[in-house]
Amino acid sequence: MTITVGLLVNPVAGLGGAAGLAGSDGADVQRRAAQRGGVSHAAERATVALDGLRSMLSAHDAVLVVAPGVMGETIAAATGLDAAVLDVPVSTPTSAADTTRCATAFAAAGVDLMLFAGGDGTAADVARGCGERIPVLGIPSGVKMYSGCFAVNPRAAADIARHFLAGRAAASAVPTTEMVEVIDLDEDALRDGQVRPRLTASLRIPVAPTVQSRKAPTAANVAEQAAAVAAAAADLLADGVPTALGPGGTTQAVADRLGVPGTLLGVDVVRGGNCDGSDSAGGGRLLAEGASEPELYDWATRGPLRIMVSVIGGQGFLFGRGNQQFSPRVLGAVGAANIVILAPEAKLAALGGRPLLVDTGDADTDALLSGYRRILTGPGQWAVYRVGERTDQHSTDQHQGAI
Amino acid sequence: MTRLPVAPKPPLRRFHQARWDEPIVFELSTPGSRGIGVPEVDPAIGATIGDDATLPAAIRRENPPALPELAQPQVLRHYVRLSQENLGADFNIDVGQGTCTMKYSPKVNEVVIRDPRLYDTHPCQDPATAQGTLEIVHRLERMLAEISGMDAVSVQPAAGSAAIWANVSMIRAYHASRGEGEQRDEIITTIFSHPSNAACAKTAGYKVITLHPDEHGYPDLAALRAALSDRTAALLITNPEDTGIYNPRIAEFVAAVHEVGGLACYDQANANGILGITRARDAGFDLCHFNLHKTFSTPHACGGPAAGACGVTEALEPFLPGPVVVRDDDGTYRLDADRPQSIGKVSPFYGVIPNIVRAYTWIMTMGAEGLREVAEIAALNNNYLAQKILQIPGASMGYPETDARIEQIRYTWQELTEQTGISTEQIGWRAADFGVHYWSSHHPFVIPEPFTLEPTESYSRGELDEYAAIIAEVAREAREDPETVRTAPHRSTVHLTGHEDFDDPARWAVTWRAYLRKYPGAGVRS
Incomplete structure (x- = not known):
């Protein structure tokens, strides 16, 4: 046939x-x-x-x-x-x-x-x-x-x-x-x-295991965890480094905490509170609202810029879904060390062990962002989680000595 | 052929939990009721010291305490009724509370601790008059040192988590003594480790880094390496983890932590399957702890009082909680408080003596070979139960491609839930209708729709068969009669309750006073 x-x-x-x-x-x-x-x-x-x-x-x-x-x-x-x-x-x-x-x-x-x-x-x-x-x-x-x-x-x-x-x-x-x-x-x-x-x-x-799952619904305790993550993230921003907040509810909560209006599905460049002596809750400044890719590239090349992104629901995407403003050249200019990933523990758990994903359209950028990374999960707490390609490169023969 | 005059019993017992509709004890109060009629002051004494001088004025309350007023029989009935409204370890096949090691607490040990030579002593009396008690403390510490391979042990912590807290405190004191206290502010643990590791580290002010497992459910060495740095204070790790999976590369984990100058601390909450088989020290650990109510059979009670033990290497011995019990050359025991580097007391006095005695008695009755047999039978029982559970359609193990499990298994109902919509919580509520306890797992649910079974060495083959048959029956109901499962429990003390009440702190009333304050008039019986 x-x-x-x-x-x-x-x-x-x-x-x-x-x-x-x-x-x-x-x-x-x-x-x-x-x-x-x-x-x-x-x-x-x-x-x-x-x-x-x-x-x-x-x-x-x-x-x-x-x-x-x-x-x-x-x-x-x-x-x-x-x-x-x-x-x-x-x-x-x-x-x-x-x-x-x-x-x-x-x-x-x-x-x-x-x-x-x-x-x-x-x-x-x-x-x-x-x-x-x-x-x-x-x-x-x-x-x-x-x-x-x-x-x-x-x-x-x-x-x-x-x-x-x-x-x-x-x-x-x-x-x-x-x-x-x-x-x-x-x-x-x-x-x-x-x-x-x-x-x-x-x-x-x-049917295929690699098809994106429908975005998982957010449970009440996940919302609470998201608020704790946002509080921890807002504390990090107190160093005054301009930070591009990616789309999503978690990063929106960071903006709320800083007292700046944010665009839920856009990228906003903000400066944290406290750096001008004000209270850590509120006191942030909105530097650019709904920033486009060229604007972000401009920010990234003019001075230090931090990127803060959250994990997208049950899919586990960090880059390449809903935040294409973070293009390979923007990510390259910012550098992997200046990218902060936010996720409540429950969101990581819901991934069922699948790695977090990046799909920027550029293999070198994807490789730069891949590997074991710290994920901010709340005040004073991180998870170490794999970011990578959907195909698992992890060795499978290392546990053959298991009893 | 003669027939029995009654129908044969069904395969599963027709359980129904007691439902007493019992008020709380404050609501049972009748003004003027007394449990004990205190005699009047003897006239001769009264003449000497005055009628109402039964207590010195300085310690006399101005207002009587707001305690319920009941006579003895009412008190007895009240608490017996409440006890019947429980699914306690003494009358249920308690294998459903995995990670908690719900083994049998031998009743003879209750007789031992009621010996007046122990029972009637006071922690403030002269150690010279409590030599037997101190000897038991000392001997138990030496036995736990032998079991773990560590150099020194303290049984002062009053619970498992208190022991972990003591270990974290010692880790902090150790780094501070080397001038690295400020620098080393991170503690690493794993998502399937005993959650008290993360909790105690956090309580002590450490930043906590949690490692997620690899795709086979093993702790991930590459993730550990990514987390380690000169800021690492320690790794706090459980092995086997709450999945029942034993990490065969644990010595490599310890070595990696040592390479960056961190300490390795072994959480032995799950030690029941490795007693006499592996030792913390042999994998290179600097510290370890035991929950005496898990592995060493002291009762869990209702969240305590329990007992914990900390084991350390010689390098960390100066930091042990104090005072410590020492044995002098002449065989006498004394309390040594002259230890300048000690983290100090972690519980009042010298620990929970009744539980220390129970654990000591249990180890003495088991003997060294018996301890190893405990581990072997616990693992055999687990394997036996697994074969039963895995035959239930819709049930499988988390990380099924990883065969090896020690003394417990975290299973998943993912398939059943996808097919029926029935969740693991709902299965637990329905299991209560058959008279058994059932638990899911700690949060977050890394393994979806989880349940965790740990049969220990205490349950017979017949009991494990019964438990598995109950779970199989509930799974069958989930497919054929889901409404019954969804609306369970039906034969329990309470029916299905709303969770939203538990999620709202504004509605909590954890004391009688809070109850009266938040719900005015609620305490008044009509």
């Missing part, structure tokens, strides 16, 4: 990330993002995934079907892979409706698996088009990726797809799929500082 693989790329996914706009949904935001120098990496990420599928496609005589134009066709052409193009009209610039229309067509064509490059907004548009009729898998390329349909990085997407399609081709073992929820945050509410996760739809994805 012939295997067919679909590819759908949202060419504006992630546009608002490096521009500090907390998302890229809607034409107006996309225009503003482009003005602020925002760039989408969806095409490169889709290319990495396609490269990972190349040998599998030829080995099984599989057919690659792509969406028209910048939504797939031009990317496939650039990789030199033969591809059939969906016969669906696509507007210029592309819109959410195009994504939905293409997804509907892929379902009608009955592809064995459709890969799509985008974020939570794209996932919602895909679900609107194909529902649960065909298995799909997200190549992470958006700003927000809270949904459970994304692989941890483009290469992992290729690995899962390869494994899944090989199972289909062999028809020996029935490849299994599972339903996952598509979650999107209301971007307008986010810009107003409120997290309103919405469960928008569900999708069918191949």
Whole structure:
């Protein structure tokens, strides 16, 4: 039987990330993002995934079907892979409706698996088009990726797809799929500082251990622990070093503690309290609100800058999800020693032993951030936890002397 | 064929816990009731010292204490009823409270401690008149030194955590004596170590660094190396950890800590499976501790009084809590308080003497070979119970690819929870309906939906079978009748209670006075 693989790329996914706009949904935001120098990496990420599928496609005589134009066709052409193009009209610039229309067509064509490059907004548009009729898998390329349909990085997407399609081709073992929820945050509410996760739809994805889990709900005691972490973090900031606070509730709590307004899903540069003799609670200063990548690079190269980030829910991501403003050059200029990671113990425990993840898009930067790192878990307490690639490099033969 | 006139018993016992609806003792108070009728002052004495001069004025209360007023039989019934509303170690197959080593506390030891030569002594009397008690303290310390391999031991701490606290205090005093007290401000522990390690270090003002395990559940040597520095005061580590996994590279851990000038402190809360098999000193540790209520059979009571022991090398001996019991060449025992580097007292007087005597008696009745047999049977029982538990659909071990477990296992219901929505807490509440205690694990839940079973050496094969059958039955109910599990307990003293009440400090009333203050009028019985 012939295997067919679909590819759908949202060419504006992630546009608002490096521009500090907390998302890229809607034409107006996309225009503003482009003005602020925002760039989408969806095409490169889709290319990495396609490269990972190349040998599998030829080995099984599989057919690659792509969406028209910048939504797939031009990317496939650039990789030199033969591809059939969906016969669906696509507007210029592309819109959410195009994504939905293409997804509907892929379902009608009955592809064995459709890969799509985008974020939570794209996932919602895909679900609107194909529902649960065909298995799909997200190549992470958006700003927000809270949904459970994304692989941890483009290469992992290729690995899962390869494994899944090989199972289909062999028809020996029935490849299994599972339903996952598509979650999107209301971007307008986010810009107003409120997290309103919405469960928008569900999708069918191949079962694989490396698929990002849905962001875990926050229990009450986790919230208390987060407050303790924030208190400890605010104390660290008393040295007066300008600090870029990453997105998320934990870092927002740090800003609250310093008495400065913060952007929940953006990066704010702040200075801690106490350095001008004021009380440690409050007394902080907001130096830059919703900073973009170029602004952060400017801060990092002009003087010492500290980066403070928290762990993103059940996924364990530190960089590359929702905080693309921290680009490889920004992280390189700041240096690994000046990056403080915050996480309540319960959040680390919920990772089930999986390492914390970085996916900056640059292998050298990822390597620089990897290894055993101290995580601030509360006042006067740290955890030492592994940060790394999803594939475990840890030796497995060292415990053979166990009794 | 003749048939029994009654139906045969079902496979599981039809347990129902006593439910007395018993008020708290303050609410039972009847003004004027007395437990003891104190006789009037003898006229001859009264004539000599005056009628109301029973106590010197300086120690007489101006107002009588606000104690409940009850006669003896009411007091007896009250407390017997409360005792029936417990799932205590004396009548339940208490293997569900893993990490706590709920072994049998022999009743004969209660007879021993009631010997008036012990019972009627006072800690302030002249040591010359308490030679027997001091000899037992000294001999127990020497036996624990032999068991651990350490040079010196103190049984002064009044609990396991008090012993860990004493160890942390000695670590601090040791570094201070070398001029490194300020510099070495970090203590390292692991997430599966006894949580008292982190707690005691924190209480002593240390920064605490917690290591997470590797993917096989072992403490991670690479993580330790990443945490070590010239700021390291000590490593506080439990082995086997609360997962039941023994760290075979423990000597390398100790060596790595020594390389940076830190001390290595062995938490022996989980010593029951290694008695007579491994020793703290042989792995290079500088300090260790035991919970006498775990490994050495003294009763757990209800959070105490317990007894702990600290063991140290010669280098740390000057810092031991004081005074210490020493044996002079002529065989007499005395208390030596002239120890300038000692961290001082960590409990009133010289420790919890009844528990010290119980532990001493237990070791003497077991003998050296018996101690090793304890460890072997505890490990065998654990393996036997594991085979039973792992047959239950939905139950598995944390880190299943790591086979070796010593005396306990942290299991997981992850699969059952995913399939049924029933959590480990709910399984515990339902287990109470069958008359057994069940516990999950310390927080955070690193192993999802955990439960921790430690059968010790005290339970028979039949009892382990019964416990496993109860857990299997609750797991079956989770699939076939989840509502019964979700709404449990049904046959217990109390029904399902709301957790939110426990999460809100504003609603806590931990004393009668706080209760009256927070809930005016609540203490008045209509």
